[in-house]
Amino acid sequence: MASIQQWTTPLKGVDSLQLGEAPKPAPGKGEVLVEIRAVSLNYRDVEVTNGEYTHHKSVEQESKIVPCSDMCGVVTQVGDDVTTWKVGDRVLSTFLPDHQTGQVTAKELSGGLGLPLDGVLATHRVFPDYALVKAPSYLSDEEAATLPIAAVTAWMSINGMRPMGQNGGEGEYIVLQGTGGVAVSGLQIGKASGAKVIITSSSDEKLAQAKQLGADYTINYRTQPNWEDEVMRLTDQHGADVILEVGGAQTLKKSFDCIAFGGLINCIGYVSGKMDAPDDRTNVNLLALRRTVTLKGIINGPKDRFEEMVAFYEKHQIHPVVNKVFSFPEAKEAFKFLAGGSHFGKVVIKI
């Protein structure tokens, strides 16, 4: 019987990732078999592998799964009744395959790739035909594989509150925290939209890279821990119209201190912690009221807005930033590299 190769994790740490074989799956009715070419890593994949992705009640913890959600691959077999795809089509995965449009709910969250469902760190995987998006032809496999989580999350943070097709940002101040996958995607989308982009980082070298990508202002949050004051100064006391909050516990209060009146803070991540210090609680009700702020939780985005974003990328010929590519057998090293935090943009595994 034909077999495929896949990495699995018992959710007990990166060192317990295991490369093995499994029978080659066949697509059923309404499904396609995809030969996976590139997988892009997200912060979430490290958390899942460490057994730390526990904050969504609707996401069951499994005992063993294939990790990762983001891939670019080629359709090699189509099941009965599939009209959307043909053999040879280049496709991208969607993080929550059932989230096709509108508001996400527990139902879609309970079907996420790379927990609770098996993910994409494998040579082949079967997908429902509706779960895939056409890969833009101007991007390499490695570049295209970075779009499903990082870019869609940044896209939704900047445009999710606007009606579909009315993508904005021109003249707005957008603040991005750090230089990881979401932030660098936000930088590229923001600049292509005509926004004025302010980006923070712990590293001057990374800030120099961000400048090359068009960042208008850069702030080192290590040497300038009160970066929120600098945002106010740089914007002539206007503040940020949109903030991509990936820091969490140690940054949210600062974001409230540099948001514009009527601005939007997108709660995306928690790289500085999930819990406030007991003696330093963030009093969200007053902080939101003070400048009539919108605080919006973000969980990726639906497929229709992913496709809207791909059209924007094509129009502006945006090339996602792939910092480092690892080979399939080097997957553990790739996870460790991402967890180490020295990357700028995305880390990819070539299958």
Ligand SMILES: NC(=O)c1ccc[n+]([C@@H]2O[C@H](COP(=O)([O-])OP(=O)(O)OC[C@H]3O[C@@H](n4cnc5c(N)ncnc54)[C@H](OP(=O)(O)O)[C@@H]3O)[C@@H](O)[C@H]2O)c1
């Ligand atoms: N809600 C969603 O849909 C969604 C989607 C994607 C990601 N996320 C979450 O968003 C966060 C970022 O994800 P990612 O994939 O972009 O991660 P990533 O590529 O690993 O990047 C993380 C970056 O955060 C920066 N950072 C660390 N501590 C910081 C601090 N105290 N203040 C500001 N920046 C800090 C670092 O940038 P420097 O090295 O430049 O300092 C680091 O490179 C994670 O918590 C992830 O779980 C959520």
